[in-house]
Amino acid sequence: MKKYLEDLRQELMKQKLTEKEIEEIIADHKEMISNAIDEGLSEEEIKAKFGKPSQVAEELADSDDQEPAEQEETKGFQLLESFEVKGDSISVDVNLIYEDITYQLGEDSQIKVFYQGKGKVEKYEVSYEKNEFRLSAPKRHGFNFFINKEDGINFLVELPRKVIVNVLKQVIISSDSVFKNLNIKQFIANTTSGDLDIDHCQVEKFKLHSVSGDSKIENSTFEDMVLSLVSGDVFIKNTTITQDFKASTVSGDVHVTDVTCVNFEMSAVSGDVNGKEFYPQKVIFKSVSGDLNIKNKEKKYIEIVKNSTLSGDINIS
């Protein structure tokens, strides 16, 4: 049985299922196979009944098939620039003020920048040199508090599907940004009041600094996630963090649903962390009045490594 389960795990990993799913599937098979053994089935009979691990994994991947996030139509946008990418990795550096931006995958080997709106697109810096793509808003002199909506401009950036993004750095003031289906090694996002939306992305290291922007992270996998929030809220759903998850917040709340990670470190003034189906293995908790609330169906052990709080509570149920 051990061998069968190991083979199955290997096959499941090939199918790009999330770690949480793999653990569930393995546990279910362990149970079913031991039921079969209890019933006195021979090894041959068990093999016939359960099928090849590779087949099981394929069937599961088929039926669990996660549709990628629906991509934005490029219709309604005008092509601003396109750059041919020769290597297999790029970096992306974006600085924007109020312009909304969407990043997604394109089928060919080019980086394509589209825009819509009546703003002065020629004033933006758009370049691709030495495997680095840059998009920057024009430098503003003096104070520009009033931005005429009619002068608004939105960007849509398509990155080649076959290319890995080594570093994606985005610094924005109030722009809303959307990331779909991307594969990023190091992802750094700074926002003042702009909202972030990350869907179906695979990220190794993720760092988010947000003052008052709200962020939504869904259907993605991360190695490490570091959130630093002032009053912005973060919603994380159906996501796997394979290593560490750190969240420091002043008053922003972090809502976590269907998420696993190894170490979870929270430091908060008054912000709360609300978890549902949130399964960290170890927790470090520091807060003034912020609470950590976790509601899980499965009773997995969560180790509280450190707990220092003035009036905050840890509620795990």
Add this chain to the structure above:
Amino acid sequence: MNAQFKRGIIELCVLSVLVEKDMYGYLIINQLSGFIDVNENTIYPILRRLTKEDYFETYLEESNEGAPRKYYKMTEKGFMYYLQLREEWDSFIGGVYQVINQGGKKNEEIFRRFKTRINETKAD
């Protein structure tokens, strides 16, 4: 058989056993494979998908022998889905029977008519 089609039928079979009572995975597989030629690698993915769609809930229950078992329990949403599939199936299979029984149910009859026709074409 077309894989998609087969999957749909087995889905209905899984729903049909769970509409009666809660069961654990291995028992469901045993129940079905007693009647139709399916094994675990068809049934388990269906169980999993239907659970994801909230048609089933799961809970653990201790057993006399060994580890606790994961039981699948049909939800109200699951029951509605069961009714819908069942209706689709009944109307489909009813139509199929009408088509294949157009020439009657007796194979000897059908064979006799077929043979005469073959001989007629040969004679031409």
